[in-house]
Amino acid sequence: MNTMENRELARLLRETADLMEIAGADSFRIRSYRRAADAVETYSQPLRTMAAEPKKLLELPGIGKGIAAHLMEMLETGRFSEREKLLESHHPAMLQLLQIQGLGPKTIAAIWAKHHVATVDEVEALARAGQLRELPRMGEKAEQKILKAITAWRAMSGRFLLSEARRTAGEALARLRAVAEVEQAAAAGSLRRGRETVGDLDLLVSGRRLQGAALAAAMEHFLGLPGIVEIYGRGETKLSVRLHAGLQIDVRWLPPESFGAGLQYFTGSQAHNIALRGRALKAGYRLNEYGLSRLEGSEAPAAGGRSSSRSGGKAAPPAGLLPAAAEAEAAEEKIYRSLGLAWIAPELREDAGEIEAAAAGRLPRLVSEADIRGDLHMHTVASDGRATIEEMADAALARGYEYIAITDHSASLAMVQGLDERRMLQQLKRIRAADASYRQGRRPPGGGPERPLRILAGIEVDILADGRLDLADDVLAQLDLVIGSIHSRFDQPPAAVTERLLRAIEHPALHLLGHPTGRLLLRREPLALDFETILSACLQHGVMLEINSAPDRLDLHDRHARRCREAGVRVAINTDAHHPHHLGLLPYGLAMARRGWLEPGNVLNTLPADELMQALNARRK
DNA sequence: GCCGTTTTCGGCCCGACTGTTTTCAGTCG
Structure with missing residues (x-):
């Protein structure tokens, strides 16, 4: 029986599309493969369950006879001959080269044709030798740019976007929790702290009957997780594996009475733990992953010894990125309390002042998912979204939102058929009509009482190289919300991008600055912009910043978020939703906002609808 | 390759920008 998951099938299709591109295949054909990959990946059921009825594959949008046959081959044999054929004439390392900013299929093909070279190391050597030119x-110049991009790529490789890591952690934890003796399982490490990228996963398990043969069986069961390609280490209490994608997972067993202490210890960060242990020492304690204990001369373990509480009553700890068991956090809380500290949210644990604040009782009341009243950045079929205004509105209602803003792309993002003035005005009419209907009250799709939803009209407008916005002022003036983003030439020097942003900030129509510090994608180097200057310009002109929760990008850094708080510049935490289910991806942006110590008052979309409109209109005066 | 049909072919994905040019190819979104 084939175990190929949808994600794996999609990956093979995408890689084949990449190889076809290097091979110079027809661009529409390539696009079909990519579209099919999207369809496979987002399909709700595993395709392997449909292997018996190949005809059902044809019901998926973007999958026709050709690709259905490819999928059947993969499902039945685990192989993909079209891809293998391409690999006979092309090198698999080319797929890595495509991740280098500025290196595209044509250049990669040319390098191969001339030098028969395809790995990052070899291309780097060519560039250093001045042979690429x-x-x-x-x-x-191009040569230097590629060298720089390779350096940036190296810095990011080996780390995984929070969204990917979180999804994998969810699958891995589910597998652990399926074992009867496992009472507690949680992710620790940088994932729990909500870092934008994660180096490896630290999973902790515990259970009173989870020992001896039961523990060995549980570890064995875990090894059935799809995608494991290598077992690094396998001891009595620890298991280390590497997944196909390269992500490493460490599973650690902890005695039940140490689970809270272990969670604290393995959540880190290292700097936070060092500071915390220092504080413990001063107070006469020793803190390690097994608990907090008095140094000699004193008895009575202070905390971490038996987390007893089977209370079941929920203390409702502040919502973290991954819902760790409430009782585990309660055990953590004991440790902090014993050290004279309030429990510190994982996102803050960077030794960046959080311990002092916890001691003084001055920890921020961090913004959480429950505070968010709406999403102000979403796309529809008018540009590159997958759903209509009404479908997005229904999804928002189902989430309990009070308002949304429809912000499709403007014209210069031509690839997605961005809106020019004429189409924007048509779209504006549709949004106003939808608003008129939804603000009267609608029943959420899942049921429940009728509730009103405000639908604001907006645009994600492109900031051109000279700082102009690519829609006419008289059209922009009719919109409730204008988000300015840069969609091209992010490889300009930081000073040029800063200048570009500053010009846009002066534009009276602009409300929100999207991608304010440069995108943090796996392929990209975060841009070092002059953030202080940008911030003060924002403050002066009443422009706010966006924290974009889209899974492949976190634009604002935590230190920048914290500077926003200090400077009094509001942020909006949006999902950049292209599909109704993207509205559920809020945690990625929230994690960053929380690491930036943001409180509800710092966040635009925690405001009630009336106050939101006031805040947006204030810009116009 | 897929899709839709005015159904078995023709349309689908294009503008901004850079570095290389001296008129435009390649990359990105």
Whole structure:
């Protein structure tokens, strides 16, 4: 029986599309493969369950006879001959080269044709030797750019976006929890702290009957997790594996009475733990992963010894990124309390003042999912979204939101058929009509009483190289919300991008600055912009910043979020939803907002609808 | 390759920008 998951099938299709691109295949054909990959990945059921009825595959949008046959081959044999054929004439390392900013299929093909070279290391050597510039339309500047991009790529490789890591952690934890003797299972480490990228996963398990043969059986069961390609280490209490994608997972067993202490210890960060242990020492304690104990001369373990509480009553700890068992956090809380500290949210544990604040009782009341009243950045079929205004509105109602803003792309993002003035005005009419209907009250799709939803009209407008916005002022003036983003030439020097943003901030129509510090994608180096200057310009002009929760990008850094708080510049935490289910991806942006110590008052979309409108209109005066 | 049909072919994905050019190819979104 084949175990290929949808994600794996989608990956093979995408890689094949990449190889086809290097091979110079027809671009529409390539696009079909990519669209099919999207369809496979977002399909709700595992395709392997449909292997018996190949015809059902054809019901998926973007999958026709050709790709259905490819999928059947993969499901039945685990192989994909079309891809293998391409790999005979092309090198698999080319797929990595495509991740280098500025290196595209044409250049990669040209390098191969001339030098028969395809790995990152080899291309780097060519560039250093000044041999890349011998290729047509390549010069010294381009060569230097590629060298820089390789450095940036190296810095990011080996780390995984929070969204990917979180999804994998969810699957891995589910597998552990399926074992009867496992009473507690939680993710610790940088994932729990909500870092934008995660190096590896630390999973902790515990259970009173989870020992001896039961523990060994549980570990064995875990090894059935799809995608494991290597077992690094396998001891009595620890298991280390590597997944296909390269992510490493460590599973650690802890005695039940140490679970809280272990969770604290393995959540880190290291700097936080060092500071905390220092504080413990001063107070006469020793803190390690097994608990907090008095140093000699004193008895009575202070905390971490038996987390007893089977209370079941929920103390409702502040919502973290991954819902760890409430009782585990309660055990953690004991440790902090014993050290004279309030429990510190994982996102804050960076030794960045959180311990002092906890001691003084001045920890922020962090913004949480429950505070968010609406989403102010979403796309529809008018540009590159997958759903209509009404479908997005229904999804928002189902989440209990009070308002949304429809913000499709403007014209210069031509690939997605962005809106020009004429189409924006048509879209505006549709949004106003939908608003008129939904503000009267609607029953959420899942049931429940009728509730009103405000639908604001907006645009994600492109900030051009000279700082102009790419829609006419008289059209922008009719919109409730204008988000300015840069969609091209992020490889401009930081000073040029800063200048570009500053010009846009002066534009009276702009409310929100999207991608304010440069995108943090796996392929990209975060841009070092002059953030202080940007912030003071925002403050002066009443422009706010966006924290974009889209899974492949976290634009604002935590230190920047914290500077927003200090400077009094509001942020909006939006999902950039292209599909109704993207509205549920809020945690990625929230984690960053929380790491930036943001409180509800710092966040635009925690405001009630009336106050939100006031805040937006204030910009106009 | 897929899709839709005015159904078995023709349309689908294009503008901004850079570095290389001297008119435009390649990359990105």
